[in-house]
Amino acid sequence: xxxxxxxxxxxxxxxxxxxxxxxxxxxxxxxxxxxxxxxxxxxxxxxxxxxxxxxxxxxxxxxxxxxxxxxxxxxxxxxxxxxxxxxxxxxxxxxxxxxxxxxxxxxxxxxxxxxxxxxxxxxxxxxxxxxxxxxxxxxxxxxxxxxxxxxxxxxxxxxxxxxxxxxxxxxxxxxxxxxxxxxxxxxxxxxxxxxxxxxxxxxxxxxxxxxxxxxxxxxxxxxxxxxxxxxxxxxxxxxxxxxxxxxxxxxxxxxxxxxxxxxxxxxxxxxxxxxxxxxxxxxxxxxxxxxxxxxxxxxxxxxxxxxxxxxxxxxxxxxxxxxxxxxxxx
Numbered sequence: 003x004x005x006x007x008x009x010x011x012x013x014x015x016x017x018x019x020x021x022x023x024x025x026x027x028x029x030x031x032x033x034x035x036x037x038x039x040x041x042x043x044x045x046x047x048x049x050x051x052x053x054x055x056x057x058x059x060x061x062x063x064x065x066x067x068x069x070x071x072x073x074x075x076x077x078x079x080x081x082x083x084x085x086x087x088x089x090x091x092x093x094x095x096x097x098x099x100x101x102x103x104x105x106x107x108x109x110x111x112x113x114x115x116x117x118x119x120x121x122x123x124x125x126x127x128x129x130x131x132x133x134x135x136x137x138x139x140x141x142x143x144x145x146x147x148x149x150x151x152x153x154x155x156x157x158x159x160x161x162x163x164x165x166x167x168x169x170x171x172x173x174x175x176x177x178x179x180x181x182x183x184x185x186x187x188x189x190x191x192x193x194x195x196x197x198x199x200x201x202x203x204x205x206x207x208x209x210x211x212x213x214x215x216x217x218x219x220x221x222x223x224x225x226x227x228x229x230x231x232x233x234x235x236x237x238x239x240x241x242x243x244x245x246x247x248x249x250x251x252x253x254x255x256x257x258x259x260x261x262x263x264x265x266x267x268x269x270x271x272x273x274x275x276x277x278x279x280x281x282x283x284x285x286x287x288x289x290x291x292x293x294x295x296x297x298x299x300x301x302x303x304x305x306x307x308x309x310x311x312x313x314x315x316x317x318x319x320x321x322x323x324x325x326x327x328x329x330x331x332x
Contacts, residue, residue: 021046022084022321027093027100029054032207033255034089037113040149041087044314052078054092082107085321088124089113098123109324111317113147126320128313130254132281141316143309144285145258150241151310155263158242165227165236166243169200172299175244176201176221177237177260179252180208183273187250188216190270193297194248200225202240206253241265248295251275251283261291264306268295 024047028034035051042049078096082104088097094116101110101123112124115133127140128147136142166173176191178184201221205214218228229236241247247260251271260267269283269292286292291307293300 021048023047024049024085024087025078025083025100026051027054027086027088027097028052028090029092031090033253034093034113036149036255037147038087038089040147040151040310041111041113041314041317043149043151044147044310045085045318047085049087050083054096080104084109085317086110087113091116094120101125106324106328109317109321125324126317130278130282131285132278141313143312144282145261145307145309146255147310147313148255148259148262149310150238150259150262152262152306152308154238155242158239162243163236163239166202166239169202169225169227169243171199172197172245173243174198174201174299175240175247175249175260176203176217177240177247177249177256178203178205178209178214178217179250179256180206180210181252181272184210184213184250184252184270186273187213187270188220190295190297191217191220191248194299195220195223197299198224199245200227202227202236202244204229204237204240206256246299251279254279254282257283257286257292258307258309261286261304261307262310264304266300266302267292268300269293270295 022045024042024045026035026038026042026049028038030053039049078100082100086097086100086108088110089112097110097112098120100108109125111126111128113128115121115129115135116124116127121127121135125139129135129140129142130146131142131144174194178187201224203217203221203226221228227236241259241263244263244265246266246268247263248268248270249256249260251257251269257267257269271283271294275283283292290302291304293302
């Protein structure tokens with residue numbers, strides 16, 4: 003059985019001027035942890051991250067719907083934090099149980115749609131614009147919160163890592179997700195070779211190893227840095243140092259992170275897209291924020307998107323109102 007486990011140390015109790023105490027509740031998937039950590043960091047907090055046992059989530063949901071709050075492990079006990087950030091379906095019943103027990107002590111925020119009948123159980127929801135639901139407790143942004151903060155980008159640009167020092171421009175970051183329908187990407191990257199000075203390539207945990215190997219072989223025909231999963235994660239530095247970013251369109255988070263840079267973002271779409279991702283990409287195309295990747299560089303400008311700050315500022319405002327009135331949903 004997967005154990006609940008605190009990943010980061012608990013911060014000290016807040017003073018009037020200190021950031022809130024924060025718990026993060028997910029099942030450990032990077033795509034759920036990242037947005038929560040980005041918001042906690044934007045609030046100046048040192049969060050305590052808890053990984054929920056996915057195998058207990060289904061039973062916990064049934065108990066919750068029957069009116070019996072899910073049992074919580076010893077690690078999740080008073081003193082309750084000021085703020086809970088939860089994301090991912092397995093976290094829903096446990097976040098609800100914390101809210102029932104903590105009451106006015108904890109402001110509970112759920113990221114993305116927890117689905118009916120759970121939407122009304124939390125003090126605030128964040129949802130991407132393409133998901134649809136709206137309401138007083140729902141904060142909506144086009145891109146997702148993440149950890150690619152302006153200060154982080156500036157730091158990497160001011161002090162590039164050693165591996166980047168010999169990469170000539172234009173430097174192209176290639177960010178690859180997973181799933182079916184990405185087979186055309188290597189051929190399009192091959193057409194890009196005459197324009198590229200160098201490449202910085204990173205696969206994700208979802209990337210087919212055979213696809214990653216094909217891409218690595220192609221970008222290796224120019225000066226290139228290809229991350230193999232060893233050592234410190236170079237992803238933030240890659241985004242910071244890129245003159246353009248090629249990203250697969252299967253991940254809301256990856257496209258959102260690329261748009262935090264202000265650099266051209268060229269999206270390689272999978273052969274098939276879910277309707278909500280279609281709406282997301284079409285909205286960005288219509289605003290001139292992204293362009294389709296067709297095997298060539300595109301030069302254009304836009305103002306970098308910082309949804310993390312927008313959502314964090316709204317959490318801070320509503321948390322302050324919650325402390326004063328016990329209501330934070332608007």
